[in-house]
Amino acid sequence: MPPPRHAEIAGAGFAGLTAAAALAQRGWSVRVHEKGPEVRAFGAGIWIWTNGWRVLEAIGAHERAREDGYESPSIERCDQNGKLLMPPIRFSDHGARMIAVVRQTLIEALLETCLEAGVDVVTNSEVSGASGEGELETAAGGTFPADLVIGADGVNSAVRDSLKLTRRRNGLAYGGTRLLIPRTREEMEDRTDRVLSYLNGERRLLYTPCGRTQTYLCFTVRPDDAEGRAIPVGKKAWIDSFPMLEHVIERVGDDGRWDRYEVIRLKRWARGRVAIVGDAAHAMAPSLGQGGGCAMMNALSLAAAVENASDIPGALAAWEERERPLTERAQHISSMFSGQRTDWRRRGIFETARHRPTGAEGID
Numbered sequence: 001m002p003p004p005r006h007a008e009i010a011g012a013g014f015a016g017l018t019a020a021a022a023l024a025q026r027g028w029s030v031r032v033h034e035k036g037p038e039v040r041a042f043g044a045g046i047w048i049w050t051n052g053w054r055v056l057e058a059i060g061a062h063e064r065a066r067e068d069g070y071e072s073p074s075i076e077r078c079d080q081n082g083k084l085l086m087p088p089i090r091f092s093d094h095g096a097r098m099i100a101v102v103r104q105t106l107i108e109a110l111l112e113t114c115l116e117a118g119v120d121v122v123t124n125s126e127v128s129g130a131s132g133e134g135e136l137e138t139a140a141g142g143t144f145p146a147d148l149v150i151g152a153d154g155v156n157s158a159v160r161d162s163l164k165l166t167r168r169r170n171g172l173a174y175g176g177t178r179l180l181i182p183r184t185r186e187e188m189e190d191r192t193d194r195v196l197s198y199l200n201g202e203r204r205l206l207y208t209p210c211g212r213t214q215t216y217l218c219f220t221v222r223p224d225d226a227e228g229r230a231i232p233v234g235k236k237a238w239i240d241s242f243p244m245l246e247h248v249i250e251r252v253g254d255d256g257r258w259d260r261y262e263v264i265r266l267k268r269w270a271r272g273r274v275a276i277v278g279d280a281a282h283a284m285a286p287s288l289g290q291g292g293g294c295a296m297m298n299a300l301s302l303a304a305a306v307e308n309a310s311d312i313p314g315a316l317a318a319w320e321e322r323e324r325p326l327t328e329r330a331q332h333i334s335s336m337f338s339g340q341r342t343d344w345r346r347r348g349i350f351e352t353a354r355h356r357p358t359g360a361e362g363i364d
């Protein structure tokens with residue numbers, strides 16, 4: 001028997017771990033390099049739509065991830081006084097489900113799936129670049145040859161930059177502070193709790209029930225709103241903007257992470273034996289909640305594309321041609337102002353959420 005083919009992956013986030021599990025389950029030997037001291041996600045929630053759950057089911061990580069998930073039936077957009085700005089959107093009316101999970105729960109589910117499949121996960125290993133011939137390089141001076149190198153190292157991807165693949169990288173007009181707060185007993189008992197998006201001028205507060213015991217909040221502001229983006233969150237400033245949410249904002253602790261939203265487009269998703277996946281290739285604004293979903297879909301489809309391929313560069317080119325249009329439509333729609341109610345946008349909002357990812361064909 002020929003030896004298994006080998007992949008070196010930069011980054012143990014949603015994209016890197018999904019690709020690693022899917023490749024290892026297809027008989028590849030896989031090493032993941034994570035620059036952090038451990039494989040961890042920061043304290044926030046994440047919306048996972050039907051497409052993302054299909055990926056998780058295809059690699060066998062869905063049950064662990066769903067253990068602490070909360071399925072919201074709908075989203076309501078309100079002004080600062082709770083007055084509805086538009087009719088509620090029921091997700092099932094659009095053929096999609098959204099289950100929010102704590103990011104750390106999802107990362108642990110992916111990591112356990114990787115370890116069970118025999119993936120070697122190396123922490124404190126910062127990747128500095130890669131060559132199209134298939135060598136991953138680390139900041140410590142190591143060179144790791146592979147049949148396939150994957151850059152899944154996030155928005156500041158060293159792998160992507162070493163190959164000069166970026167076409168454009170734009171900071172958007174907004175950013176958000178994400179954090180978790182404990183749910184009250186009444187909230188935990190309420191199984192009809194839904195996503196609420198409150199708007200007051202340039203400030204927005206997104207409330208998402210997330211898991212059994214937590215609620216995920218995202219405070220969105222313009223980058224020059226210093227008071228609005230302060231960490232710890234300035235409770236007084238936010239209660240002034242959303243007085244009826246005082247009982248929620250009061251529960252915010254000292255943690256939280258502010259990120260400016262950005263959009264990244266590449267000239268190509270692959271060069272030679274190197275593929276770029278996840279935010280490194282296609283970071284998008286969070287309004288559809290699809291950055292992580294697309295990261296996992298493209299990671300799974302990448303593994304499916306190379307599974308039996310004798311020509312890896314050719315398989316990567318075909319993978320990009322097949323998968324890139326859907327991701328770029330999601331990117332485009334995410335960047336549109338939510339008030340832009342064109343038919344095209346309305347149809348496109350749920351297109352990705354309903355999608356059946358390559359590699360998850362047999363899954364409902």
Ligand SMILES: Cc1cc2nc3c(=O)[nH]c(=O)nc-3n(C[C@H](O)[C@H](O)[C@H](O)COP(=O)(O)OP(=O)(O)OC[C@H]3O[C@@H](n4cnc5c(N)ncnc54)[C@H](O)[C@@H]3O)c2cc1C
Nearest residue numbers: 011013014015035047127153154278279286289291292293
């Ligand atoms: C406010 C906000 C809300 C969002 N909400 C949602 C949502 O609800 N649903 C959704 O699907 N998406 C959401 N997203 C997008 C989602 O978070 C990202 O798309 C997703 O995290 C991308 O995963 P990734 O694995 O590509 O990158 P990352 O999650 O950034 O993981 C990259 C990993 O690589 C490691 N790394 C970085 N550099 C190196 C290096 N040089 N060497 C080795 N390791 C390295 C990092 O430590 C990290 O572990 C949101 C984004 C924002 C900003």
